[in-house]
Amino acid sequence: xxxxxxxxxxxxxxxxxxxxxxxxxxxxxxxxxxxxxxxxxxxxxxxxxxxxxxxxxxxxxxxxxxxxxxxxxxxxxxxxxxxxxxxxxxxxxxxxxxxxxxxxxxxxxxxxxxxxxxxxxxxxxxxxxxxxxxxxxxxxxxxxxxxxxxxxxxxxxxxxxxxxxxxxxxxxxxxxxxxxxxxxxxxxxxxxxxxxxxxxxxxxxxxxxxxxxxxxxxxxxxxxxxxxxxxxxxxxxxxxxxxxxxxxxxxxxxxxxxxxxxxxxxxxxxxxxxxxxxxxxxxxxxxxxxxxxxxxxxxxxxxxxxxxxxxxxxxxxxxxxxxxxxxxxxxxxxxxxxxxxxxxxxxxxxxxxxxxxxxxxxxxxxxxxxxxxxxxxxxxxxxxxxxxxxxxxxxxxxxxxxxxxxxxxxxxxxxx
Amino acid sequence: xxxxxxxxxxxxxxxxxxxxxxxxxxxxxxxxxxxxxxxxxxxxxxxxxxxxxxxxxxxxxxxxxxxxxxxxxxxxxxxxxxxxxxxxxxxxxxxxxxxxxxxxxxxxxxxxxxxxxxxxxxxxxxxxxxxxxxxxxxxxxxxxxxxxxxxxxxxxxxxxxxxxxxxxxxxxxxxxxxxxxxxxxxxxxxxxxxxxxxxxxxxxxxxxxxxxxxxxxxxxxxxxxxxxxxxxxxxxxxxxxxxxxxxxxxxxxxxxxxxxxxxxxxxxxxxxxxxxxxxxxxxxxxxxxxxxxxxxxxxxxxxxxxxxxxxxxxxxxxxxxxxxxxxxxxxxxxxxxxxxxxxxxxxxxxxxxxxxxxxxxxxxxxxxxxxxxxxxxxxxxxxxxxxxxxxxxxxxxxxxxxxxxxxxxxxxxxxx
Numbered sequence: 001x002x003x004x005x006x007x008x009x010x011x012x013x014x015x016x017x018x019x020x021x022x023x024x025x026x027x028x029x030x031x032x033x034x035x036x037x038x039x040x041x042x043x044x045x046x047x048x049x050x051x052x053x054x055x056x057x058x059x060x061x062x063x064x065x066x067x068x069x070x071x072x073x074x075x076x077x078x079x080x081x082x083x084x085x086x087x088x089x090x091x092x093x094x095x096x097x098x099x100x101x102x103x104x105x106x107x108x109x110x111x112x113x114x115x116x117x118x119x120x121x122x123x124x125x126x127x128x129x130x131x132x133x134x135x136x137x138x139x140x141x142x143x144x145x146x147x148x149x150x151x152x153x154x155x156x157x158x159x160x161x162x163x164x165x166x167x168x169x170x171x172x173x174x175x176x177x178x179x180x181x182x183x184x185x186x187x188x189x190x191x192x193x194x195x196x197x198x199x200x201x202x203x204x205x206x207x208x209x210x211x212x213x214x215x216x217x218x219x220x221x222x223x224x225x226x227x228x229x230x231x232x233x234x235x236x237x238x239x240x241x242x243x244x245x246x247x248x249x250x251x252x253x254x255x256x257x258x259x260x261x262x263x264x265x266x267x268x269x270x271x272x273x274x275x276x277x278x279x280x281x282x283x284x285x286x287x288x289x290x291x292x293x294x295x296x297x298x299x300x301x302x303x304x305x306x307x308x309x310x311x312x313x314x315x316x317x318x319x320x321x322x323x324x325x326x327x328x329x330x331x332x333x334x335x336x337x338x339x340x341x342x343x344x345x346x347x348x349x350x351x352x353x354x355x356x357x358x359x360x361x362x363x364x365x366x367x368x369x370x371x372x373x374x375x376x377x378x379x380x381x382x383x384x385x386x387x388x389x390x391x392x393x394x395x396x397x398x399x400x401x402x403x404x405x406x407x408x409x410x411x412x413x414x415x416x
Numbered sequence: 417x418x419x420x421x422x423x424x425x426x427x428x429x430x431x432x433x434x435x436x437x438x439x440x441x442x443x444x445x446x447x448x449x450x451x452x453x454x455x456x457x458x459x460x461x462x463x464x465x466x467x468x469x470x471x472x473x474x475x476x477x478x479x480x481x482x483x484x485x486x487x488x489x490x491x492x493x494x495x496x497x498x499x500x501x502x503x504x505x506x507x508x509x510x511x512x513x514x515x516x517x518x519x520x521x522x523x524x525x526x527x528x529x530x531x532x533x534x535x536x537x538x539x540x541x542x543x544x545x546x547x548x549x550x551x552x553x554x555x556x557x558x559x560x561x562x563x564x565x566x567x568x569x570x571x572x573x574x575x576x577x578x579x580x581x582x583x584x585x586x587x588x589x590x591x592x593x594x595x596x597x598x599x600x601x602x603x604x605x606x607x608x609x610x611x612x613x614x615x616x617x618x619x620x621x622x623x624x625x626x627x628x629x630x631x632x633x634x635x636x637x638x639x640x641x642x643x644x645x646x647x648x649x650x651x652x653x654x655x656x657x658x659x660x661x662x663x664x665x666x667x668x669x670x671x672x673x674x675x676x677x678x679x680x681x682x683x684x685x686x687x688x689x690x691x692x693x694x695x696x697x698x699x700x701x702x703x704x705x706x707x708x709x710x711x712x713x714x715x716x717x718x719x720x721x722x723x724x725x726x727x728x729x730x731x732x733x734x735x736x737x738x739x740x741x742x743x744x745x746x747x748x749x750x751x752x753x754x755x756x757x758x759x760x761x762x763x764x765x766x767x768x769x770x771x772x773x774x775x776x777x778x779x780x781x782x783x784x785x786x787x788x789x790x791x792x793x794x795x796x797x798x799x800x801x802x803x804x805x806x807x808x809x810x811x812x813x814x815x816x817x818x819x820x821x822x823x824x825x826x827x828x829x830x831x832x
Contacts, residue, residue: 032678034502035509039671046664083502086450093451244713248462251714255455262448294710297660298667 037078038302044070045301058399060161060304065396067308080309088306089268091299092157096269097254098296099160099178100276101289102169105224108179108277111172114355115179118343122180122359123187126151126335133331137324142198143383146373149195150387151332153188155363155395156181157269157303162399163358166406173351176344177358178273184359185270186216192369193265199378212265219264220274223257227278239285250279250288307364311392315385325389332390333398336360354406360398366391453494454718460486461717474815476577476720481812483724496725504722505684507715508573512685513670514712515576515594516692517705518585521640524595524693527588531595534759538596538775539603542567542751549747550799553740558614559799562789565611566803567748569604571779571811572597573685573719578815579774582822589767592760593774594689600775601686602632608785609681615794628681635680636690639673643694655701666695666704723780727808731801741805748806749814752776770822776814782807
């Protein structure tokens with residue numbers, strides 16, 4: 001068939017089947033299937049998100065649980081296929097873009113030292129703890145390193161959404177978390193590259209590692225150093241744009257920088273966050289936010305539900321796996337919490353604790369590392385299931401604790 | 417690999433390649449590629465849409481041309497793969513949902529007779545003309561029937577967007593077009609089922625055709641007969657919802673009915689339109705529109721660009737194909753125009769002409785039929801290219817003429 005609407009043509013083909021065979025089963029055409037899937041995702045996210053809010057739990061936790069509920073391990077209404085994974089990634093991109101729009105670079109820079117410390121400690125401690133855990137289990141060096149790496153990367157989307165829901169994105173501890181997340185991603189992906197190459201039986205030279213690091217650091221610096229003066233310069237012209245044109249500019253800039261960031265070896269959500277932060281420089285003059293917010297409101301829940309879809313709790317049947325997974329979870333929490341508290345100590349004990357809690361959720365990132373290790377045969381099904389439990393617990397419980405602690409401990413002035 | 421983020425894992429896998437091989441070529445990971453594609457789509461839509469508006473052409477025409485420009489036949493920046501086709505379909509769904517939200521069922525019903533006449537004549541005439549053209553070309557009966565069928569279905573998305581841009585969706589002639597489009601889809605898909613089964617060497621019994629028709633007509637009736645009283649009944653409860661909850665309800669209802677309509681053999685955009693119309697009954701009390709509009713503003717241009725992506729103008733090199741395609745275009749325009757004018761004659765000559773013009777664009781629908789015929793070998797590459805030219809010209813030129821005629825002829829009271 002020529003380069004034409006495959007998915008739509010499938011609907012027509014299903015019709016061919018339907019009409020010739022008379023069987024309604026043909027209605028399970030591809031488009032219809034995806035639409036039903038999206039319907040379940042949006043419905044489950046709305047219901048469990050609302051329910052969660054009503055009982056005082058962050059909506060995002062309800063949405064992750066919604067994904068587990070409708071996913072392959074329980075109701076099996078939706079499978080996390082390519083379309084949903086890409087749509088979820090778009091959701092995460094719009095979420096971080098929106099978070100960027102609510103962030104001032106100056107304020108982020110003001111906590112740069114704390115963010116760097118939090119990121120470095122929050123990588124070193126979980127990596128060491130996970131590596132030790134793997135060795136203690138009798139795994140080989142490379143396999144243990146993979147477990148350590150799966151403990152490293154924070155899922156900033158989860159935390160950012162909780163902070164956004166509570167309206168504290170501009171609090172100092174929230175800025176530290178966001179700054180640390182950017183550095184976390186740079187260091188985490190570099191680490192993954194090193195560990196993966198070890199897994200493939202190669203060794204990266206120091207020069208290669210240095211280049212990899214320099215590329216991603218350079219990209220972040222370039223976007224901010226060129227982007228901010230640039231939008232300031234065109235500020236007048238941009239502020240004369242109609243609402244719909246301003247929205248076009250925002251989406252083009254957001255998607256463009258997100259796409260470019262993948263070339264620099266960064267996650268696209270980091271690029272989206274940077275793009276948002278660049279545009280935030282002129283947001284008092286140009287109205288970007290309301291429309292971007294509507295898209296985020298539609299797609300970000302898709303992201304959280306898809307995180308849940310990937311958590312196949314059916315893998316968690318053996319008691320020994322559960323015990324080992326719980327130990328791994330304790331190490332994962334301890335590593336990030338300690339890294340956050342030590343790194344952000346200068347903010348005071350309460351806020352430092354919030355930073356540490358904010359770095360705990362591993363979400364989709366830990367899963368990617370573990371499934372990569374499983375895919376190339378470095379870790380086994382058993383270790384994968386242990387990591388899965390760690391991801392599940394850190395993703396679902398950390399926002400609960402963060403919210404509870406914040407409500408109780410943070411003085412009103414911090415919450416502005 | 418287990419059921420986990422494939423597209424995201426690909427990014428990590430690309431990192432594995434990058435880190436071990438050191439080649440930046442690995443940055444063409446799947447996610448990055450899709451993001452770049454979406455970036456080009458959104459950028460091209462914004463630029464050419466704006467440019468078109470500035471020179472007095474409907475933005476949607478600029479967006480279709482943008483798709484041709486960045487598509488495989490010219491710049492080759494984006495290929496219309498599964499993800500873009502599904503996202504485009506979502507765009508069309510949100511567009512028609514939004515159009516439904518701006519439509520009152522009572523007003524549509526008031527022009528029901530005209531809409532039915534326009535739909536029936538607008539199917540019979542192009543079908544006959546296309547069939548005659550095929551026979552004149554020396555094609556077999558079934559092949560000629562396919563050409564006729566490709567001439568049948570209107571791409572209501574194109575026209576609806578033009579009408580929306582001009583703010584005349586609630587004019588009487590616009591209501592006739594929308595009503596006719598729903599009936600057009602029911603009859604057109606039934607026709608496609610019949611013709612496809614003939615192509616597969618089978619014959620549908622009258623009972624099968626009747627059931628097919630009854631299923632889709634019944635679905636439309638059911639949605640309206642059950643939906644409208646239902647939303648009215650829950651009107652008070654719905655009007656107490658916050659903006660974000662009301663938005664959730666709207667999206668869930670829209671996607672749900674769009675998905676269900678595929679089961680009834682209808683295009684999902686028809687379900688979305690019906691869902692919008694049901695919710696329109698209480699839109700004075702509940703604020704659905706602003707957020708749905710933002711999503712439409714993001715995704716509808718994707719739909720128009722993807723229509724353009726599928727128009728591989730490279731197939732139009734032979735002069736004989738172009739001549740035959742032009743003749744086919746004249747027949748396609750004449751059939752719908754005449755059907756519209758005769759069917760809506762009671763509205764007066766000017767408005768009836770607008771109805772006819774509004775039914776002319778074939779967009780993605782004609783392409784689906786033609787590619788289906790090509791795929792199963794009923795029509796050849798040559799006939800496919802002729803249909804392609806017809807689709808291109810009706811899609812791009814009809815909105816131009818519609819807009820020009822509307823500006824010139826319609827008295828101010830019709831445009832309210």
